[in-house]
Amino acid sequence: MATPTPRGGQSPEREGKPGNGGKGADALDVELLKVVVTRDGKKVTAQWAIHPQIKHDLLPDEWKELSDIMTQVTNIVGTRFAQVLSETEPDQPGTA
Numbered sequence: 741m742a743t744p745t746p747r748g749g750q751s752p753e754r755e756g757k758p759g760n761g762g763k764g765a766d767a768l769d770v771e772l773l774k775v776v777v778t779r780d781g782k783k784v785t786a787q788w789a790i791h792p793q794i795k796h797d798l799l800p801d802e803w804k805e806l807s808d809i810m811t812q813v814t815n816i817v818g819t820r821f822a823q824v825l826s827e828t829e830p831d832q833p834g835t836a
Contacts, residue, residue, distance in 0.1 A: 775814060777821045784825065786818030 772794055777786045788810045798806065 784818050784822040786814035788814050
């Protein structure tokens with residue numbers, strides 16, 4: 741679920757210099773929250789995941805609130821992705 745990923749958006753010469761927290765070339769970003777939208781033909785699926793430690797640290801009410809919000813987020817993102825997909829790849833008329 742949560743995986744370390746190389747720092748993005750910075751050129752190699754920027755790493756290790758002031759302005760990036762003093763972190764060197766070994767600096768990593770850690771995914772704490774992730775939304776993934778996939779498609780299989782015309783079917784679009786949106787899912788979300790959270791780092792296990794964050795889930796463990798949340799109170800039950802906080803977890804419910806986060807779950808409700810992230811369900812709304814994945815619905816919005818998935819719907820929009822499907823909308824854009826249908827605009828760029830309209831149904832082709834069949835041949836008989």
